[in-house]
Amino acid sequence: MSSTAGPTAVEGEQGGEGASAAPRGPSRSAYPRYVAGKLAGAVVSLLAVLVTSFFLFRLIPGDPVAFMTGGRPVSAEQLAAYRREFGLDLPMWQQFTDYCAKALTGDLGTSYQFHTPVVDKITEALPNTLLLTGTAFVLYTALGTFLGTRSAWRHGGLGDRLNTGLALTLYSIPSFWLGLLLIIVLSVGVDPIPGLFPTGGMESGREEGFAHVLDVAHHLVLPVVTLVAVEYGQTLLVTRSALLDEMGGDYLTTARAKGLRDDLVRRRHAVPNALLPTVTLVFVNLGRTVAGVILVETVFSWPGLGGLFYQALSVPDLPLVQGLFFVFAAAVILMNTLADLLYPMLDPRVGR
Amino acid sequence: MTSETTGSTGSTGSTGSTNDTNRTNSTTTSTGAGTGTGTGTDSTGTTQPSVESGGPGPRALARRRRRASVVRFWREYRRHRAGVLGLAALVLFVLVALTAPLTVGSDVDSVTDAPGQPLESPSGRFPLGTDQFGRNLLGLLVWGSRVSLLVGLLAAALSVLIGALIGITAGHFRGWYATVMMRITDWFLVMPTLVLAIVLATVLSRSLGTIVLAIGVTTWPTTARLVRAQTLAVESRPYIERAKALGGGHWHVMSRHVLPNVMPLILAQTTLIISSAILAEATLAFLGLGDPTVVSWGGLLQDAREAGSVSSGDWWYLVPPGIGIAVVALAFTLCGRAVEAVLNPRLGVSR
Numbered sequence: 001m002s003s004t005a006g007p008t009a010v011e012g013e014q015g016g017e018g019a020s021a022a023p024r025g026p027s028r029s030a031y032p033r034y035v036a037g038k039l040a041g042a043v044v045s046l047l048a049v050l051v052t053s054f055f056l057f058r059l060i061p062g063d064p065v066a067f068m069t070g071g072r073p074v075s076a077e078q079l080a081a082y083r084r085e086f087g088l089d090l091p092m093w094q095q096f097t098d099y100c101a102k103a104l105t106g107d108l109g110t111s112y113q114f115h116t117p118v119v120d121k122i123t124e125a126l127p128n129t130l131l132l133t134g135t136a137f138v139l140y141t142a143l144g145t146f147l148g149t150r151s152a153w154r155h156g157g158l159g160d161r162l163n164t165g166l167a168l169t170l171y172s173i174p175s176f177w178l179g180l181l182l183i184i185v186l187s188v189g190v191d192p193i194p195g196l197f198p199t200g201g202m203e204s205g206r207e208e209g210f211a212h213v214l215d216v217a218h219h220l221v222l223p224v225v226t227l228v229a230v231e232y233g234q235t236l237l238v239t240r241s242a243l244l245d246e247m248g249g250d251y252l253t254t255a256r257a258k259g260l261r262d263d264l265v266r267r268r269h270a271v272p273n274a275l276l277p278t279v280t281l282v283f284v285n286l287g288r289t290v291a292g293v294i295l296v297e298t299v300f301s302w303p304g305l306g307g308l309f310y311q312a313l314s315v316p317d318l319p320l321v322q323g324l325f326f327v328f329a330a331a332v333i334l335m336n337t338l339a340d341l342l343y344p345m346l347d348p349r350v351g352r
Numbered sequence: 353m354t355s356e357t358t359g360s361t362g363s364t365g366s367t368g369s370t371n372d373t374n375r376t377n378s379t380t381t382s383t384g385a386g387t388g389t390g391t392g393t394d395s396t397g398t399t400q401p402s403v404e405s406g407g408p409g410p411r412a413l414a415r416r417r418r419r420a421s422v423v424r425f426w427r428e429y430r431r432h433r434a435g436v437l438g439l440a441a442l443v444l445f446v447l448v449a450l451t452a453p454l455t456v457g458s459d460v461d462s463v464t465d466a467p468g469q470p471l472e473s474p475s476g477r478f479p480l481g482t483d484q485f486g487r488n489l490l491g492l493l494v495w496g497s498r499v500s501l502l503v504g505l506l507a508a509a510l511s512v513l514i515g516a517l518i519g520i521t522a523g524h525f526r527g528w529y530a531t532v533m534m535r536i537t538d539w540f541l542v543m544p545t546l547v548l549a550i551v552l553a554t555v556l557s558r559s560l561g562t563i564v565l566a567i568g569v570t571t572w573p574t575t576a577r578l579v580r581a582q583t584l585a586v587e588s589r590p591y592i593e594r595a596k597a598l599g600g601g602h603w604h605v606m607s608r609h610v611l612p613n614v615m616p617l618i619l620a621q622t623t624l625i626i627s628s629a630i631l632a633e634a635t636l637a638f639l640g641l642g643d644p645t646v647v648s649w650g651g652l653l654q655d656a657r658e659a660g661s662v663s664s665g666d667w668w669y670l671v672p673p674g675i676g677i678a679v680v681a682l683a684f685t686l687c688g689r690a691v692e693a694v695l696n697p698r699l700g701v702s703r
Contacts, residue, residue, distance in 0.1 A: 048539055056551055165434075168689075172627065172682035174634050177653060177674035180662050188665050199663070284541065291546035295635065309550075313639060316554050328547045336542050 031344060042337040049329040054099050057322050058092070085110075108326065109319035113312070118323035121308060126327075128202055129304030133293050135220065136227035141282060143228065144235025148278075151236065152243035153266055164240070167233030175230040175292045179299035182222050197222050200301035223300045227292050234288065238281040242274040249273070276347045283339035290328050428694040435690020441683040449497040456491040461647045474668050481668040483652075484659040492647050493672050499648035500680065503563055504630035510568030511629070512622045515575025520614065522576070523583025524606050534580070541573040549632060553641040560643050567632045575621045579614050586613045616695040623688030627681040634677045649673040 083089040090098070102109070108118040147167075151160045170178075187199040198204070202219050203212065246252070247270065255265045297306030305324060312320035408416070429435055448455075474481045480489040522533040552566035586592065587610065595605055636642055637650025644651075652673040656662075661669040 045539055045542065049543075053551075057555060168685055169678070169682055172631070172685055173678045174631055174638070174650075174653075174674060176635065176638050177670075177677070180653070180657065180670055181674070183662055184665055184667060184670065188663060287542065287544035288546075290544040291635070294547070294550075295638075298639070309547075310639065313550065313554055313641070321551060321554060325547060325551050328544050332542055332544050 034344065035341060038337055038340045042333055045333045046330055049326055049333070050100065050103055053322050053325050053329075054096055056325075057318055103326070108323035111312075111320045112317045113315050113320070114317075118319050121320060122305065122323060122327055125303060125305045125308050128302060129293060129297070129306065131216075132220065132223055132227070132297070132302060132304060133289065136224045136231065136293075137289065139224065140228040140232040141235055144232040145239050145278065147232070148236040148239025149243060149266070149271060149274075152240040152247065152274075153270075155240070155244060155247075160240075163236065167236045170229050171233035171237075173230060174295075175226055176295040176299050178229060179222070179226040179296055182226060183299070186222060200299075202303050223296050223302055226296050226299075227289070230292055231289055234285050235278070235282055238285075239274065239278045242277040243270060245277075246270050246273045272346075276343065279339055279342065279346060283336050286335050287332050290332060425694060429690055432690035432693060434686045435693075438683040438686030438690070441679060442687065445497060445501065445680055445683070448494055449501050452494050452498055456488075456494045461487065461492060461495060480672055481666075483655060483669060489652075489669065489672065492652060493649075493676060496647045496649045496652055496673065497676060497680075499560070499646050500630055500633060500650070500677065503560060503567075503633040503648070504626045504680075504684075506564045507567035507571070507629040507633065508622050508626040510564060511571040511625050512575050512618055514568065515572035515621070516579050516614070516618050518572070519576040519579025520583050520606055520610055523580040523587065524602065524610065530580075533576075537573045537576045540570070541577070543570070545570045546632060546635060549636065550639065550641065553636050558641070558643055560646065563633055563636055563642060566636065567629050571625055571628065571632075575618070575625070578617055578621060582614045582617050583610050586610050616691075620688055620692040620695055623684055623691055627684035627688065630677060630681050630684070649677050 080089070088095070106119060108122070110116070111118050111121060114121060147163050151163045154160055183199050187197050189196075198219050200219075203215050204219075249270075252265060252269055255269045256262075260268075293304070294306035294309050296302070297304045298310040301307060305327065308320065309324045309328075311317070312324060478488050478490065480493060483489055483492065518533055518537065522530040522537075548570045549566040552570070553562055556562040556565070587605075592605060592609055595609055600608070633642070633648065634650030634653070637648050638654045638657075640654060642648060642651050642654075650673075653670065656666070656669040656673070659666075659669065661667075
């Protein structure tokens with residue numbers, strides 16, 4: 001992959017969203033302006049992330065070069081060479097303009113520990129993270145919405161109380177701890193049960209074709225189960241309280257009065273109205289999922305962005321940490337923008 | 353279906369009434385405080401007793417009302433069984449943490465004179481076994497609760513302080529200040545909080561202060577938004593106009609009228625944030641970003657992982673710290689939800 005792939009891909013995706021969303025959306029003249037406003041906001045946020053990450057990494061007490069050499073005895077010339085290589089000998093404002101210019105052309109610097117461009121490391125790991133996160137996101141959103149709807153519809157009942165209690169408990173459990181426990185029980189194996197799943201990684205590396213797909217799926221099970229377990233509670237609680245807010249609505253009484261079956265009242269009348277706050281919060285909470293992904297990938301040695309982040313932290317490999325920080329923040333901002341663009345389709349009152 | 357509707361009308365009925373009493377109560381306390389200071393500055397306090405016509409003074413009255421509202425709060429709170437359970441768990445953990453110097457002693461984390469063999473499984477002498485240095489794990493667990501609770505409380509306090517300050521000022525001062533502040537808040541709100549905290553903890557020196565700072569400065573935006581919304585609602589009420597007409601300045605309005613009214617919200621928010629702060633502290637320690645010189649639950653888990661207890665199946669090393677984190681975090685969450693449900697029944701948290 002070329003070193004410009006990251007940000008240009010990001011730009012392209014953003015443009016694509018705007019272009020594909022506009023014709024499908026409600027054909028109102030206000031919608032393009034709504035989209036333009038949201039996209040402009042996203043661009044401002046991304047620039048803010050860029051600026052923040054520059055100054056955040058200048059907070060470091062001491063010399064970054066000393067970090068790099070890790071206390072090995074290095075001659076003064078070598079130190080100076082390192083400084084020149086990473087542009088640390090320039091004045092602060094010049095470092096900043098260089099940094100911005102480079103970042104905008106898709107150059108996030110060179111990793112201290114791998115000596116390869118940060119963008120290359122990120123594009124290498126990105127598909128693996130997308131596979132893990134995407135699978136988990138679909139599953140926990142589906143599970144949370146389903147259980148949340150049921151919980152709210154029969155609220156106060158035994159099922160509701162069990163559901164809410166379990167969701168709150170799992171929500172309070174550290175994801176990395178749950179992952180470690182699952183490895184002990186299901187991968188290493190407790191005496192009567194043999195290890196059912198691999199302890200980590202993404203593939204065993206021997207299979208080809210369909211067997212390879214199965215192998216990756218086998219490796220995917222435990223990380224996905226961990227992520228879903230710690231994340232679905234949030235969706236459940238949000239869906240539940242959004243639906244509870246709709247339960248007293250007169251239109252539901254009307255729907256029942258005209259003789260609709262209970263599940264039709266729920267599916268066609270109550271749930272669509274409860275969907276908007278749910279979608280908002282599901283996307284706002286994506287930041288939490290990013291944190292979960294970092295920990296789960298660390299625990300399961302998944303070769304994705306989160307695992308890379310952990311490797312970079314332990315050195316610390318600052319350009320890589322910086323680049324990944326930008327990618328994580330950008331991902332959440334982009335997903336939130338996407339959610340903003342979806343609202344007018346879910347609720348015609350938005351974006352008028 | 354019928355039971356459904358009666359259930360919900362019943363609950364809305366009761367919520368309506370509690371809400372009303374709540375509102376009148378908080379209004380009266382703050383106006384009480386307002387008259388106290390107002391007349392104090394206007395007429396040097398001489399008119400005060402005659403207004404009350406021989407009854408208790410306004411301050412005593414305000415105090416009595418406040419006490420009554422605390423009693424009412426507790427009566428409501430007691431009805432939430434999960435909240436009471438959470439509170440009991442918290443009291444237990446706080447007692448354990450406070451008495452730790454007496455029960456386990458501060459030399460429990462010393463590596464040099466460890467009492468047992470490395471990685472012993474649980475026995476009568478070491479109920480939770482030992483770690484790779486032969487230290488007593490039960491002692492370490494008890495000692496670690498101090499750091500986890502302390503960091504959680506301090507980080508939450510910092511976070512709520514920033515959030516309340518920004519929320520109240522952004523709600524009170526309109527115009528460009530509020531716009532800028534809310535833009536910053538929104539920006540922080542979409543940022544992945546923990547990633548930001550991790551980056552802060554990486555670039556700053558390793559210490560408990562860093563952890564508190566990293567968690568505190570990244571988790572305030574939710575509080576700021578909630579407090580601002582409540583501030584806007586309070587400021588639209590007539591008694592604020594009255595206070596301003598009597599010459600109350602910005603500080604007076606914010607501290608004497610807005611603050612008492614957003615306080616319940618801040619209280620509920622603090623309880624909920626402590627829970628996530630404890631989880632965040634454990635996470636940072638697990639990633640090796642904590643203070644390496646202190647024992648904490650997250651740090652114990654990191655030690656356990658590095659000692660290879662996952663592959664060798666040393667469950668006694670790995671399970672208890674995680675249970676500690678989960679139980680404390682859950683207890684704070686349950687308390688926070690109960691407080692929220694008592695103070696704002698319309699939120700629908702635990703209906």
